[in-house]
Amino acid sequence: MVDPMMMVTVSSGVDGQESDPRSGPLSMRFEDVSVTFNGRTAIRDVNFDVPKNKVTSLIGPSGSGKTTLLRAINRLHDLTKGAVVSGSIRLGNTDIYGGEIPATLLRTRVGMVFQRPNPFPTMSIFDNVVSGLRFNGIRKRSVLEEAAESALIGAALWDSVSNRMKAHASTLSGGEQQRLCIARALAVEPEVLLMDEPTSSLDPISMRLIEELVGELKSRVTIVIVTHNMQQAARVSDLCAFFLMGADRAGEQIEVAPTRKLFSDPDDPRTLDYIQGRFG
Amino acid sequence: MTTGVIEEIPPDPILERREMVQRVARRTFERRMRVSQAMIGLCAVGLLVALVPLFAILYSLISKGVHWWSIDFFTKVPQFPSLIDPNEVGGISNAIIGSLVIDAIAALFAIPIGVVAGLFLAESTSKFANALRTTAEIMTGLPSILLGIFAYQMIVIGFNEWGIKLPGIGFSGLAGSFAIGILMIPIIMKASETALRAVPAPIREAGLALGARRGVVARKVIIPTALPGLVTAVLLAFSRAVGETAPILWVIGASTVVSWNPKKEMASMPLQIFQSATSPYVSLREEAWGIALLLVVIVLVINLGSRLLAAWLQRERR
């Protein structure tokens, strides 16, 4: 069955031109990146570039290692005993795993939004948004308030909450909480925003809202989004990286291409199978 | 996008903020990291400190207590240290038997009452059930000496008020069992309720849906399913009871002979430890370690045993 989604509008350049997102400045580069846990390889040989101020999506069926790869970017695997990230991930000129930058500081440049909204329940909305700034030593009230407003506007939440910034985060709905998490990540003005299936636990309306947000935010931050929803990838991303679980149960990179191309005329037959719904 | 005209680019607040954040973050990083490592280190030290008393007590128990364990220790009755031989203290057979009898009788009435009351709490949502639950919580928090005094008033002296007359039987093992039993009931009640409530509702309601009477459902379905939890509850309450001193302090008398008769005065291991430890005779004080080691071993065996038994029962279920 031919997938009608091929007819869906695919995200393209800023003024509607179909520019190759790979031309233009680079945000990050993956070179021979592999992640193993206690010797077992979760994903291997990742090689591609993430363009600046564009949306790159990591797609593929479960087990293909895309979330593992994402979490390697902000060094969350540092928390896991036995996790080894080999190869190099460069953010600008800095090798993330090269010892040049401490993980704590790296995470102010690479933010993350998680699958399930995780606002801090003991803090108010305001405190949640500015928590990152406070952790990093920024205390001045006026600075925090400006940053909060900017972040909440960016997350399309300002109108809803500007009059109840002292309320607890738990008073927000699921979709609002996720946007609060987006605001919290934006407040420290990272260069890159990682999103791990950010809409998978939300209702369709919230999902669309956040997808729109992603489109607007890319001018502010480079976005790397993991999604198991192909249509979503087609809707929001400029560049698509497709992964599959290989015979050795390790994820491998199959194809990386501009979204339009990947969904209409992929190079690899396995990519074609996936987008036509033959697995995943 | 490009207009060919050189314009002055207005300062972008976002880029400015980004630079500012990076600047401040880098500046404060060293100190934050040091504080973090220091505090986390302190927590680890705290854990080590918390373990020191445990090892110290175990060390003392073993090094001072083990050499008391002999056949005589377990089979003879205590002897008062005499001037001729201040080291001859006899054994503690009376205390061992006494503990056994007192705790067994206490368990005999506390377990059924505790489990049934726990079942009641698990099955009923009435105000009475809620009040009972709170009462049980209050009772578990009370100092156990009060139960000893209660046993004294009810069993040793006898009850003679409001027209009801219960003859007292004097200092006796039964009084001790009474106090310890009341101590055990709320503990068993609360733990049983938790174990019984943990039986998934579908299993519970399936029996009822088939038309079985509640009592049958309870006996044949709920209790067997909750058995591992119930066993743990009972054994843990029992291990607590074995070590209790305060409730039996003034109610079981001071027997120095082996007695299996709960209506008479009895001895008990924890009480014996208390008396020996505070006695003026060095040899008795030293003997207290031997008794204490025995008591701790018994309590640990029951504790570990209850966990192993519960795990075994869980496996048997599958």
Place this chain on the structure above:
Amino acid sequence: MTDAPVIRTTPKLPLSEEKKLSSVKGDSVHWAVLYGVSGLFALICAVFLISVVVSSIPAWRHSGLSIIYSRVWNQGTNSFGALPIIAGTLATTAIALLFAIPIGVGSALAIVHVLPDRLRIPLSSLVELLAAVPSVVYGLWGLLVLAPWFEHSVEPGLAAVTGHKFPFQAPPEGVSLLLAGCVLFVMILPMIVALSRDAIAIVPHDQFEGALSVGATKWQVVRKVVLPGARTGIVGAVTLATARALGETVAVAMVIGLNPLFPHSLFSTASTLASTIALQFQDATPLEVAALGALALILMVMTAVVNWFGRRLVRHSAYRAGVL
């Protein structure tokens, strides 16, 4: 009112519905047994609680509220003032908490967030092992091991360091308020560690990662996310431990010296409510028995209030974790 913290998959039938189901004859037997047994226990509790109150009435009638604020406890003159005893109770508990809270919560944090996975359960079990040790064994250890050490090393050392000033000015005897406080500390520590550990572990890992991902250091996450999240559970643990410390009888009786005079120094011998009741009971005159009953009543009220408070907080913590 209050409910055991349990996750139900299907709604519980209200009692009215249950009653309808029990139209079968066998069911009424079942409920009769349940109500009967529970009622019996309730009756015993009621008689117990009433007896404590009633037995103390002669003392209240005789001395009135002076029991609480008077300083002299003398069997011979029939004056029963428990102020020193109440002070001793509060002081020993305070000393115990002073050490147990930081060390207990710190240990709990270490168990959850510092220890490698495979060490977590063994070390938790080890700390819980301390909880299984009977009080009288703590008393034995305190009396025969700690007391001499305190008398010869610790207390003289503290006195020397502080120049014999308050509260270290009395001559060291080993057996003292300080020793009792320390023994209590060891006794309540496992309770605080175990319950705090549960409260800390319940804070979702998601939130931990969320804080890290905006650039927080590990300690910052603990301070601003984990501890506030575990706050109700930890406070509950502390209040329960407080209640235990207030009512501990045997171990304290063995190491505090049982002195009804007002303790002026940490090195003084003193008395607590529970230990006084335990040790004075045997030779008490009838009026004194009533006075001891009054002490019991005071202790009961203190313990019950602290316990009730503690359990409410512990339940609230689980509820919040479940909701969010």
